[in-house]
Ligand SMILES: Nc1ncnc2c1ncn2[C@@H]1O[C@H](COP(=O)(O)OP(=O)(O)OP(=O)(O)O)[C@@H](O)[C@H]1O
């Protein structure tokens with residue numbers, strides 16, 4: 001332990017969520033970027049073996065403050081955590097990472113008279129996001145409460161709980177909650193429905209405005225950008241008759257431009273192009289319709305784009 005702590009002074013400190021929804025994704029990103037480390041059992045600091053970096057495993061909610069205050073140089077967490085920590089002006093967002101996608105939503109019991117956010121004004125809200133919920137309902141209070149009601153303290157009450165927020169209405173603690181939704185399963189299982197979206201979020205890589213080693217931050221960002229792009233794209237390869245080429249390249253324009261090579265068969269060319277994983281089935285259908293043959297898909301392990 002002492003060895004690890006003593007080796008921190010010359011290293012770039014990188015904050016990683018220590019558990020929860022973002023943890024495993026972060027580990028696979030680090031592995032894809034060839035950031036090798038060994039984490040001792042129960043130790044929240046790990047030295048990277050092949051770069052002057054130390055990983056600091058922290059609660060996702062605390063990482064924005066550590067980065068903004070300069071205790072660590074850069075970090076990964078959800079955009080929702082950054083908004084909630086109110087440190088947006090003291091950090092620099094480097095990269096959206098494409099995982100941890102969710103929305104912070106206002107939810108109420110399906111079996112309740114409350115059908116829109118105005119109905120919640122003056123009532124009780126329970127959430128882990130008291131800042132974001134506070135800002136959201138303050139606007140509604142301003143709009144819908146009279147001056148007398150404000151003086152009488154009829155403002156919407158926002159109360160903090162650290163987890164299991166979805167249980168608050170059933171337990172009689174709240175009239176509505178503000179909580180994260182991805183698939184909606186938790187919400188539906190708790191007999192709740194969404195009536196408004198406060199904000200959308202995904203995991204991001206971000207840094208302090210004055211990190212200790214800016215060139216290493218850039219190197220790390222390029223590597224991680226490559227891994228994120230590799231996860232997002234596949235390489236598509238197909239053969240097509242030259243007279244259909246302009247139509248084909250409209251379907252697969254590539255990131256810069258497709259690579260086109262002649263085939264040893266009159267009037268035919270081979271096309272290679274990066275395409276978004278999400279659209280690949282649709283793109284293959286369209287290529288087939290215009291006569292493309294031998295359509296092949298290759299996964300990309302890593303890339304620089
Ligand atoms: N269901 C979800 N789908 C996708 N991303 C999510 C989901 N829930 C949370 N997140 C993202 O992950 C971040 C961390 O949430 P998580 O619930 O893992 O918090 P935690 O408090 O660190 O972990 P735990 O819930 O284990 O205590 C959130 O701020 C959000 O950006």
Ligand SMILES: O=P(O)(O)OC[C@H]1O[C@H](OP(=O)(O)OP(=O)(O)O)[C@H](O)[C@@H]1O
Pocket residue numbers: 020021163164165166179180181182183184185186187
């Ligand atoms: O819409 P869904 O796909 O159901 O996801 C939403 C749930 O995920 C998160 O909690 P998580 O499961 O991470 O556990 P937590 O309540 O301990 O934070 C969030 O707080 C919701 O409860």
